[in-house]
């Protein structure tokens with residue numbers, strides 16, 4: 269099957285193209301294809317990849333798509349590349365016998381990673397699992413560097429408004445929140461941050477952001493962006509208090525960081541679509557909030573991921589998949605592993621030539637002095653980049 273080229277460069281396309289070029293058979297299920305994914309779905313279909321996804325899926329549709337991907341027509345996947353853990357959990361609950369063919373699970377999202385560690389604690393993992401979300405290259409590029417650039421682009425495309433001088437509330441100051449806050453500050457926004465973790469809160473202070481509680485500032489902010497990976501961070505009660513014209517959007521993986529479900533089922537609040545993926549929520553007194561992308565990832569909805577980030581993510585995931593697939597039995601148990609440090613470094617090294625970057629080589633003397641191998645790994649697993 270190798271060698272087929274897809275016409276489009278998106279994360280899924282590059283991942284799937286590389287997998288098929290390695291001889292893998294691939295099935296893809298997605299939850300609610302975003303507008304930017306329409307073309308990619310068409311390209312995948314054209315290339316003969318089985319896709320189970322469409323827009324405006326119901327919950328039932330979503331599980332049907334995952335089931336077709338996991339177990340139908342004598343299809344037995346031996347590697348799951350998951351994004352959120354739904355496929356992994358479905359395999360466990362619905363098709364435990366099919367999982368005997370499973371050599372590994374690769375998880376790329378923080379929510380899915382949490383779920384993997386929970387399964388591991390209960391000794392319920394079906395196969396060795398690799399947490400690529402926390403690999404340095406994946407997390408820094410997908411979460412920090414990419415979000416730092418794409419939030420400005422997404423807000424501009426969605427609202428066509430000036431960002432300078434706007435009061436922005438960023439909920440969560442992990443890698444995504446850091447990228448978002450720092451980018452918006454750089455274009456002149458006045459950024460406040462909410463955090464539950466004192467270390468991240470201190471980091472926000474050190475970068476010049478005010479650390480606040482949502483209730484204390486909600487009445488005055490112009491833009492609210494959730495980046496927590498948590499649920500109901502912005503509630504209906506918060507939105508009741510927000511000022512008219514406030515933009516509400518989410519950068520986290522799940523669409524429940526903003527409680528739009530309650531808002532949409534509230535009597536008296538009307539929703540009006542003003543353009544693709546931009547809605548007004550209208551209160552009986554005429555107040556309007558601008559809700560972007562129906563609470564889904566705002567950057568993914570309005571912009572495309574840069575090819576460098578795609579390449580790094582795909583590279584990390586493929587290396588993890590190959591490692592679990594070819595590992596001799598016994599190397600990995602039914603547990604959750606981080607990507608071996610050497611592979612993280614290898615991913616970085618492969619991308620350095622793009623920037624004409626030249627690494628310094630350790631001398632023999634320095635190698636001995638630091639107690640390292642000349643070819644790496646250059647840092648211990650606990651090193652914080």
Ligand SMILES: NC(=O)c1ccc[n+]([C@@H]2O[C@H](COP(=O)([O-])OP(=O)(O)OC[C@H]3O[C@@H](n4cnc5c(N)ncnc54)[C@H](O)[C@@H]3O)[C@@H](O)[C@H]2O)c1
Pocket residue numbers: 377378379410411414415439440441442443444445462463464465468495496497498501519520521522565566567568
């Ligand atoms: N939009 C994108 O392109 C993109 C890219 C990567 C990750 N993500 C998603 O963004 C989310 C955040 O990712 P991350 O890597 O920054 O995770 P992270 O765990 O590093 O950061 C999340 C932060 O939110 C804080 N938090 C949790 N609950 C909170 C609450 N109620 N109020 C305030 N702060 C709270 C946590 O303490 C943490 O510091 C995840 O859902 C992730 O999947 C999105």
